[in-house]
Amino acid sequence: MAQRTALLVDGANTDASTKELGLELDYSLLMEYVRNGGPGRVEGGFARGVVVARVYIEARSGSTGKRGRLVDWLRSVGYQVRLCDEGCVSLRMLLDMIVLALTGRVDAMILVWGDGHSISGDFLRGIRTAQAVGIQIETLALDSAPEVLKRVTEFHDLRDTMLLRRVR
Numbered sequence: 001m002a003q004r005t006a007l008l009v010d011g012a013n014t015d016a017s018t019k020e021l022g023l024e025l026d027y028s029l030l031m032e033y034v035r036n037g038g039p040g041r042v043e044g045g046f047a048r049g050v051v052v053a054r055v056y057i058e059a060r061s062g063s064t065g066k067r068g069r070l071v072d073w074l075r076s077v078g079y080q081v082r083l084c085d086e087g088c089v090s091l092r093m094l095l096d097m098i099v100l101a102l103t104g105r106v107d108a109m110i111l112v113w114g115d116g117h118s119i120s121g122d123f124l125r126g127i128r129t130a131q132a133v134g135i136q137i138e139t140l141a142l143d144s145a146p147e148v149l150k151r152v153t154e155f156h157d158l159r160d161t162m163l164l165r166r167v168r
Contacts, residue, residue, distance in 0.1 A: 002049035006100050007034050009079075009112040011057040012089040017114020017142050023164040025112070027055065028077045030140075030163050034110055038161075051106060052080070056093045059083035090123070097126030101133050108136040112158075115143055127151045 009030070018024050035050055055074050060067065071081045084092045093111075100106050109130055111123065127137050128151065138154040140161065148155075158164055 002047045004051045004105065004107045005034060005048040006052040006097075006106040006109045007031070007050055007054070007112070008052075008093055008096065008109060009055045010089055010093055010114070011055040012084075014112055014114040014142075015057075018158075018164060019167065021142075021164075022167055024167050025158070026163055026165050027074060027079065030112070031078050033161070033163060048108070050078070052100060053078055054080045054082055054093075054096065056082045056084055056089045058086050058089060060086070094123060094126045097123070098129050101126070101130035101135055104133070106135060108138065110138045110140065111152075112140045114141065114158075124148065124151065 007030070009025075009027070014025055031050065031053060034048055034053075037048055057067075057071075071083070074081050082092055082096070097109060097111075100109065111127075127148070130137055131151070137152045138156070139148070139152050140156050140158050140163070142158050
């Protein structure tokens with residue numbers, strides 16, 4: 001039986017952090033990677049049923065063109081897009097983490113972000129809540145604060161994966 005997995009991506013934080021390095025996250029490859037068992041997949045690993053895949057991005061007034069195409073594309077490859085007010089991305093993601101944990105819809109959560117030092121406090125409550133009900137937490141990030149590393153089941157540096165590509 002496939003592990004019921006939630007893939008939650010802080011798109012605002014991830015995109016800003018990867019852009020600083022001249023990179024971008026390949027969202028379609030990320031979805032495929034998670035469905036095939038990674039991160040944390042060992043030889044002969046398990047399949048994951050991605051029951052929830054969400055990308056959280058800031059809604060900016062007047063930005064319809066490029067942002068609209070991004071939202072449409074993310075939806076076409078299987079993501080739900082959560083447009084959030086400026087500064088509220090991590091709060092929306094935290095609320096979804098807690099709801100998913102308490103409703104029992106998932107067995108594991110994979111959290112994706114860029115600079116973990118700036119958002120670690122935002123997610124610790126959600127991580128603790130999920131783990132209290134037996135949900136496995138894994139992260140894919142460029143960096144993470146020590147208090148997050150102590151709490152998660154597995155941490156994977158995005159730079160050690162094939163999920164980043166040079167910005168064109």
